[in-house]
Amino acid sequence: MPAVSTDLEYLEGVHPPLGPVLEEMLKSGRSEGVPIVQPAVGRLLRVLVTAVAPKRVLEIGTAIGFSTLWMASALPAGGRIDTIDPDRSRTDRARRYWLRAGVTDRVRVINEPALRVLPRLAPGIEFAFIDAIKTEYSAYLDALLPKMAPGGVIAVDNLTWSGRIAAGEHDENTEALRAFNETFLHHEQLEATILPVGDGVGLGAVRPHA
Ligand SMILES: C[S@@+](CC[C@H](N)C(=O)[O-])C[C@H]1O[C@@H](n2cnc3c(N)ncnc32)[C@H](O)[C@@H]1O
Secondary structure: OOOHHHHHHHHHHHOOOOOHHHHHHHHHHHHHOOOOOOHHHHHHHHHHHHHHOOOEEEEEOOOOOHHHHHHHOOOOOOOEEEEEOOOHHHHHHHHHHHHHHOOHHHEEEEOOOHHHHHHHOOOOEEEEEEOOOHHHHHHHHHHHHHHEEEEEEEEEOOOOHHHOOOOOOOOHHHHHHHHHHHHHHOOOOEEEEEEOOOOOEEEEEEOOOO
């Protein structure tokens, strides 16, 4: 039986190329140590956004706009992404990439900490992606759930945390993510799972009558 790494290599090779803007973002993110999602996660986000066809997307953690671009390129007509990141130098770079990719008019950046922004957002978010401060994930979920549309989907990155959770490590981020996973998977308002894609992607659909 082929090893998992052989399968992953095969799958990377068999997908269409990323295209010039995503490719450049990936290279520069990796070379500068900006923690952006793996291409497999970007592709998953793009499929999910295509399927859900949300008019309103919320992203927590923009960085240089890599995951934003994957989602923006799949939005239906009239669909918009609000993306939150207090680091203006990163989001200014993101905007330049989005301009080149032709998606700037679909994205609004909010340069404030997410926990300050979330309480004032209008309800009706149909798709959300969480990828910011790991110790705040549970608080993001609590603040986000009342803002989600019934049947909306919440995606979350880094839920296997490069093997540190399964390895039983006990640093602050690992503990926070371990606790988050328990909450996420047993939440009465969610139908949720965690997929071994990239660094572990959580997917939770908001139950219509929870
Ligand atoms: C993992 S990176 C996001 C990567 C991005 N989602 C991607 O894959 O292209 C996390 C980002 O969260 C941002 N961040 C830090 N504190 C934050 C906060 N309080 N609220 C929202 N974002 C925050 C950081 O500035 C950083 O750019």
